[in-house]
Amino acid sequence: MQTSRWHSNFHHREHRWVFATNHFCSHHPSRRYFAVVSRLGDGIFWYTLMAVLFAYGGQRGMQASVHMACLGFVSLLLYKGLKRWTKRPRPCANDRRIQAWVAPLDQFSFPSGHTLHAVAFSIIACAYFPALALILVPFSVSVAASRVFLGLHYPSDVLAATVIGTVLASVSLWLVPGASLFQ
Numbered sequence: 001m002q003t004s005r006w007h008s009n010f011h012h013r014e015h016r017w018v019f020a021t022n023h024f025c026s027h028h029p030s031r032r033y034f035a036v037v038s039r040l041g042d043g044i045f046w047y048t049l050m051a052v053l054f055a056y057g058g059q060r061g062m063q064a065s066v067h068m069a070c071l072g073f074v075s076l077l078l079y080k081g082l083k084r085w086t087k088r089p090r091p092c093a094n095d096r097r098i099q100a101w102v103a104p105l106d107q108f109s110f111p112s113g114h115t116l117h118a119v120a121f122s123i124i125a126c127a128y129f130p131a132l133a134l135i136l137v138p139f140s141v142s143v144a145a146s147r148v149f150l151g152l153h154y155p156s157d158v159l160a161a162t163v164i165g166t167v168l169a170s171v172s173l174w175l176v177p178g179a180s181l182f183q
Contacts, residue, residue: 014154018091022098022151034146035102041114041143042105046072046121057129063178064128068121071172075165079116083108092151101150111161112153118143119165127173 025031050068053061088110092100105113118140126133144162147153 010156014156015091015095017155018148018151018153019095019098021149022091022101025101025149025151026099030149031101034142034149037139037142038102038114038146038150038152040139041118041146043117045139046117049121049125053125053129060128064125067128067172067176068124071120071124071168072117074172075116075120075168076113078164078168079111079113079161080106082111083113086110088154088157090152091154098151100152102152104152109153110157111164112144112147112157113161114147115140115144115153115158115161116165116168119162120169123166123169124172127169 025034046068050065053068054065055061057064083106087108090100090104090107090109092098092104093107122133122136122140125136144158147158148155
């Protein structure tokens with residue numbers, strides 16, 4: 001009974017947070033910023049980064065691009081499997097007062113694929129090119145926040161995706177010789 005009450009309180013607080021941030025976006029110019037960041041996080045930003053690293057980053061850039069592409073494929077399979085398994089409805093599907101300010105790419109909420117990829121790709125890119133952290137960390141934080149503000153994910157979807165993306169990237173760095181965040 002205690003766990004059920006805790007779960008109910010947690011879900012209620014999380015829902016209130018999504019409702020408040022989503023409502024904020026309805027009256028604030030930040031909605032456009034979050035919509036653009038979210039759209040870039042669909043893949044455009046990451047594919048462009050991989051192409052630039054591949055074309056102009058020399059041998060290290062090619063390695064980084066291939067590493068990111070392989071990790072992206074594994075991440076895609078994992079998060080799609082988790083979404084099918086958990087079948088957690090998006091906040092905008094659970095409450096008609098929450099507006100999806102951009103069209104969702106799929107039906108389910110848990111985990112946030114945008115956040116998972118942003119975190120994983122950022123860790124890998126920064127392992128090869130540490131100076132990219134100045135761009136990638138703020139961008140990834142913006143992608144994660146956008147998913148909640150736009151009414152597409154609960155904060156726990158984003159938090160779980162952050163953990164999953166970090167673990168996947170860390171394991172892949174451990175497995176790939178010559179790639180490390182701590183060089």
